[in-house]
Amino acid sequence: MALWIYNYLTREREQFEPLQEGYVGMYACGPTVYDHAHLGHAKTYVALDVMVRYLRHLEYDVRYVQNITDVGHLLDSGEDRIIRKARLERVEPMEVAATYERSYFEDMDALGVQRPNIAPRASGHIPEQIQVVETLLEKGYAYETEGGDVYFAVERVEDYGKLSGRDVEDLEAGARVDVRDEKRHPADFALWKHADPEHILRWPSPWGWGYPGWHVECTAMATRYLGETFDIHGGGVDNIFPHNECEIAQSEAATGEPFARYWVLTGSLTVDDVKMSKSLGNFVTIKDALETYSPEAIRFFILSSHYRKPVDYSREAMLGAERGVKRLHNTVRSLRQRKERAAPSGIVDRSEVDKLAPYSERFLEAMNDDFNTPRAIAALFDLNREVNELLNSGKSLGQATWKAIDDVYRELGGRVLGIIPDQLTDEVSGELVEGLMDIILGIRERYRRNKEWQEADALRDRLAKLGIVVDDRPEGPIWRRESGSG
C-alpha cells in the first residue's frame, strides 16, 4: 500500500516518494503571533499534524519545521502587525510575539498537536534572510529602490503563478496597486523594507536599516533546515496567493532548484459559510472553544471532513462530534477495564484479533488515499461495533488479547488521529478517587442486593451531580467522569 497525496502544484494525486528513502522534510507556514489563535488555525494545524503523525506511522523519519512569524507581516496600512499590537498594548514588540507564541503552543498542546521539530522565528533568522535577498539581487531577480526597499521582480520568473494558477498579466489588471511605492510591476513584492529610526523593530542590512518582507522568512528557514529542495510544504489555502507563490518564486530563483515537491493546502474553516478570520471578527479562539468542547471533539470535528475541504463551524456539528468521540471513548474505556479484570494470560487469541484486521486495513487504505480521515474514522466506527459485540458476548479472553485490541485503538485512534487519549480523563483520577469510588459503589451494591432501589438511585443521582456517571453492567458497576457539554 502506497501513500498518495494530492499535490497542489500539479493538481493531481501523486504517489508519495520522498527525496531520500525513509526521510521526509516537511515545512508549514506557521502563525503570525500577534493575537490568540482561533479555530481556523486549529483546522490547519490539526490536519497537518495528522499528516505528520501518519508519515511517522509509516515509519518515515519526519523533520517537521513550522515557522513563527514575529516580524514583517504587514497590514494594508503598511504597518507591521506585531508593532501595531505593541503600540496598542504599550509593550515591546518582542513581548507581543513572545506572549502569543506561548499562547499558540499552549493551544496546540491542548489540542494534541505535536510540536514541530523546529519552530524557527523570523526575527532569529535575519542574517539568513538578508543572504537570500543578496543572492536574489546578485542574480538579477530583485532590485533596490531609492528609498532603501528591495523588491522581487516578478516578471523575471517565467513560471510565476504556477501554484495558484495565476497569470502575471491578469494580476496587473486586478491588483490593488499602492500608488506611492516604487515597484516596477504591481505584483512585485517586498524582500526588504526600509525602516526609519522611530521604527522600533529593525535591523541593519546592506540596504540600510530595515526589516524583511513577510515571504522571505519561509524561504530562508525552509532551505536552511530542510535543504533547497524538500518533500512537503503545507499550509492553509488562503495563503496560496500571494504568500506561497512568492515563496516558490524567490526560493527557486535564489537556489536554482525546485522548492517543495508536494504542496498540501488545507481548506478554510467557515462560520455560516463565511471564512473565520481575524479581520471579519467572526472567530472563536481555541481557548474559548476548549471551555465548551473537549480537545478530542475539536480534533474529531476537524478530521471528520477531508482536509482540503472547507468545514463549517456550528454548535450542532460540534455536539455531533462530541457525541461521536464519546462513543469511541466509551468502548475503549470498557475494553481497558475488561483488560484490567481479565486473567493474566500472555497468549493472544488470534482468531479474535484477526477478525479486526480488515478494519485496520480499511483505515490505512483511507489514510493512504490523500489522508482521507473521514473514511478512516468510519472504519474506526465499524471496528468499534465489532469490539462492542465482543465485549457484550461475555467471552472471557486473556489479558494479552484485550491488550492487542486496545493497541489497535492506541495506534490508529491515538497515535495517528489523536482522538483517543492513552489515558481517558477518568483513568487518571488517582488512587484516592479510585478508593473512594470503590467504597461508594460497594455501599450502593449492598443497597441493590437488598433491593433498596431508592437508596441506590439516590446515590447514583448524587454522583451524577458531581459529573460521575455509573453504569450497572452484568459484570459489575463501572463509572466514568462526564465533562464538557457533550
Place this chain on the structure above:
RNA sequence: GGCGGCGUAGCCAAGUGGCAAGGCAGGACUCUGCAAAAGUCCCAUCCGCCGGUUCGAAUCCGGCCGCCGCCUCCA
C-alpha cells in the same frame, strides 16, 4: 472581471461509471429493578436543476441556478 472550488437524508460527512460508507439526532426492539452503556432493526428509489453520452451516472459531457475561497490583512 480573472483563477480555483463546492452543492449527497433534519445536522455533519465519505463515495467520482455498476444498483448511496460512517457519525449525530429520531423511531421500534433486546439486555436491565430502573437508568446508562451496548447490540439488532428502521430512517436518501435518491445525490442543486435541466439536457446528453452509456447496457448502466451522484460519479463523464453541456447548460442553468445557488454558495464559497483567492486576486498582496489572513492558517
